[in-house]
Amino acid sequence: MNNVNADPAELAKFSDLAHRWWDPDSEFKPLHQINPLRLGWIDGQVSLAGKRVLDIGCGGGILSDSMARKGADVTGIDLSTKALKVAQLHALEAGTQNVSYREISAEALAQEQPAGFDVVTCMEMLEHVPDPSSVVRACSALVKPGGWVFFSTINRNPKSFLFAIVGAEYLLRMLPKGTHEYAKMIRPSELAxxxxxxxxxxEQTRGMEYNPLTQRYWLSSDTSVNYLVSSRKP
Incomplete structure (x- = not known):
């Protein structure tokens, strides 16, 4: 792996946590299930091969790793030290080339590397920050003219409260309780x-639906709960 700035002994400490991030049956199961959909949707609009890609809020690197395997040169950033150590450990274990991770905010990186990336992804993150508009501005500053920025987040309405919080966290227990806060969810019009x-x-808005009986996710035109947005910098 290129540009590994990590102590193997430190990485080893987090190996137990790493197996939870990368365990497809752990609390991160939904991310593993939707990742092929997210990846295919992004790669279908801009071929990732050979592109310089930034993944904001990368967590344990599930999307970052898969984009690197598509041939992109990926930088994943997050403010969770533990999650980044997990991501670095997985890249070493899996032998993933062309992926590196940094503990830095989108805003700080935008000052350091303006117009530095062909593609910027910010998935399942905006609903967790105090000021999503600041992150969107940073994404715009980070992408090159003509480049692409991809977002995914959760709508704010009674249905999304029922499905994303009551259903996913309390009834189906797909996610830890308290994962999402209703007031921080973002309507598509607000993100636009x-x-x-x-x-x-x-450029495009797509919904993501889930059937709890078949445990299957798919993309659709229904943006009432989970949705994805693609945008470009002129």
């Missing part, structure tokens, strides 16, 4: 406004 204010043009 953040994008336009940051100078990004909207």
């Amino acid at each position: 406004a953040h994008c336009r204010a940051a100078g990004l043009s909207l």
Whole structure:
């Protein structure tokens, strides 16, 4: 792996946690299940091979790793030290090339490397930050003119409260209780406004649906709960 700035002894400490991030039956199971959908949707709009890609809020590196395997040169950033150690450990264990991880905010990296990336992804993260518009502005600053920015998040309405919080966290126990906060969920119109204010043009919006009986996810035109947005910098 290129540019590994890590102490193997430190990485070893987090190996137990790493197996939870990368255990497809752990609390991260939903991320593993939706990852092929996210990856295919992104790669279908811009071929990732040979692109310089930034994954904001990368966590344990599930999406970052899969984009690197598509031939992208990926940088994953997060503010969780433990998650990044997990991501680094997995890259070493799996032998994933072209992926590196840094503990830095999107805003700080935007000052350091403006227009530094062909593609920026920010998935399942905006609903967890105090000021999502600031992250969207940073994404716009980080991507090159003509480049792509991809988001995914959760709508805010009675149905999304029922499905994403009551259903996923309390009834089906797919996610730990308290994973999502209703007030921080973002309507597609709000995300669209953040994008336009940051100078990004909207390209496509897709919904992501889930059937708890078949445990299957698929993309659709229904954006009432989970949804994805692609945008470009002119």
